[in-house]
Amino acid sequence: MTDLSMPFSRRGFLTRASYAGALYSAAKLFPFPAIAAELADDPRVSQTVIADKGFASVRKVGDGLYATISDPSKGTQTLCNGGFLVGKDSAFVLEGFISAPGAAFQWETLQGITQVPVKAAMDTHYHYDHSTGNAFYGANGTPLWAHADTAKRIVTKYGVLQGVSKSAALAREEKAVKEAKTELAKTHRQGYLDAMSNIFDAINATTLTLPNHPLSASKLPLKVDLGGLTAVIEHYPGHSGTDLIVRVPEQNVVYTGDLLFSGIFPVTFDDRATNSGWRQTLKTFASWDKDTLFVPGHGAICGQEGVALFRSLFDDIEEQAEKLHKAGVPVSEAVDRYVIPEKFKNISPFAWDFSIGPTVAKFYAEWGAK
Numbered sequence: 001m002t003d004l005s006m007p008f009s010r011r012g013f014l015t016r017a018s019y020a021g022a023l024y025s026a027a028k029l030f031p032f033p034a035i036a037a038e039l040a041d042d043p044r045v046s047q048t049v050i051a052d053k054g055f056a057s058v059r060k061v062g063d064g065l066y067a068t069i070s071d072p073s074k075g076t077q078t079l080c081n082g083g084f085l086v087g088k089d090s091a092f093v094l095e096g097f098i099s100a101p102g103a104a105f106q107w108e109t110l111q112g113i114t115q116v117p118v119k120a121a122m123d124t125h126y127h128y129d130h131s132t133g134n135a136f137y138g139a140n141g142t143p144l145w146a147h148a149d150t151a152k153r154i155v156t157k158y159g160v161l162q163g164v165s166k167s168a169a170l171a172r173e174e175k176a177v178k179e180a181k182t183e184l185a186k187t188h189r190q191g192y193l194d195a196m197s198n199i200f201d202a203i204n205a206t207t208l209t210l211p212n213h214p215l216s217a218s219k220l221p222l223k224v225d226l227g228g229l230t231a232v233i234e235h236y237p238g239h240s241g242t243d244l245i246v247r248v249p250e251q252n253v254v255y256t257g258d259l260l261f262s263g264i265f266p267v268t269f270d271d272r273a274t275n276s277g278w279r280q281t282l283k284t285f286a287s288w289d290k291d292t293l294f295v296p297g298h299g300a301i302c303g304q305e306g307v308a309l310f311r312s313l314f315d316d317i318e319e320q321a322e323k324l325h326k327a328g329v330p331v332s333e334a335v336d337r338y339v340i341p342e343k344f345k346n347i348s349p350f351a352w353d354f355s356i357g358p359t360v361a362k363f364y365a366e367w368g369a370k
């Protein structure tokens with residue numbers, strides 16, 4: 001195998017053929033790769049699944065620590081990963097997911113494990129696939145924590161998609177498909193239109209529910225004492241401008257939200273996403289203990305090799321973009337010209353125009369190029 005993941009496969013969980021094309025097409029509705037059943041052979045990750053609905057499963061990843069890992073090839077009720085932390089006095093729940101039934105699945109799994117009250121739920125950031133299931137927490141009266149800008153961003157980005165016709169909401173994306181100058185460009189614009197269409201549907205299928213406990217970045221890090229288990233909430237730049245992570249330093253476990261995608265190209269479309277900020281954040285992740293266990297926002301649980309692989313994706317896009325830039329290729333063309341190398345053939349782009357395209361464009365912008 002000439003896979004780049006080989007040097008990082010200390011635990012061997014990036015070497016499996018988990019992102020096969022067949023599964024990818026099954027997950028077409030939301031084009032995230034399927035998650036293989038194989039897991040990190042880390043003693044903290046239980047091989048026993050506590051609950052499995054196909055679309056997501058829950059496993060123990062530490063003492064009082066649980067990860068909810070989504071498999072979009074089997075259903076899109078959750079779409080993103082999540083998890084929960086259970087101390088002696090209270091529990092803390094992560095993510096609103098993409099639908100209330102998704103949030104309910106995780107909640108019910110938690111209820112089957114412990115009787116301690118839930119202190120709060122938290123959205124790691126405002127994106128639809130982490131927040132459109134917030135209605136579940138609204139309905140059961142759970143305090144909902146998030147970065148202070150999250151509520152505002154949900155309203156400005158998604159509120160505007162409610163109460164308008166789909167054709168009006170997607171007119172610009174439709175036009176971009178029609179006006180694409182090459183077949184490749186047309187494919188990429190079509191992928192964006194399909195993804196936006198799915199987002200429109202997700203937004204309009206729910207009651208947008210806003211976090212009611214804003215966490216100001218200036219007040220972070222914040223220690224949350226659950227009774228014999230201390231979680232630390234921290235803010236880092238890169239993916240959405242509203243990204244929070246939850247660390248459990250005593251056990252070297254980190255819930256990263258979308259600041260880490262495992263086996264998926266970085267999703268940088270957000271107007272507050274920055275390549276430089278995100279790479280700095282990843283450098284910080286890489287500086288943590290070599291045995292750190294990461295529960296990513298999407299994809300399989302990983303160790304430091306997952307962070308290293310993700311950083312190498314940024315490096316490769318930068319390298320190719322730089323060549324295009326030096327050759328005088330304008331950004332409007334460069335966004336379609338990144339070539340996924342053989343070593344990354346199992347890495348999935350979540351809609352080109354959400355991931356690779358904007359990453360190229362942001363490198364151009366950072367270089368002050370037109």
Ligand SMILES: [Zn+2]
Binds near residue numbers: 125127239240267
């Ligand atoms: Zn996101």
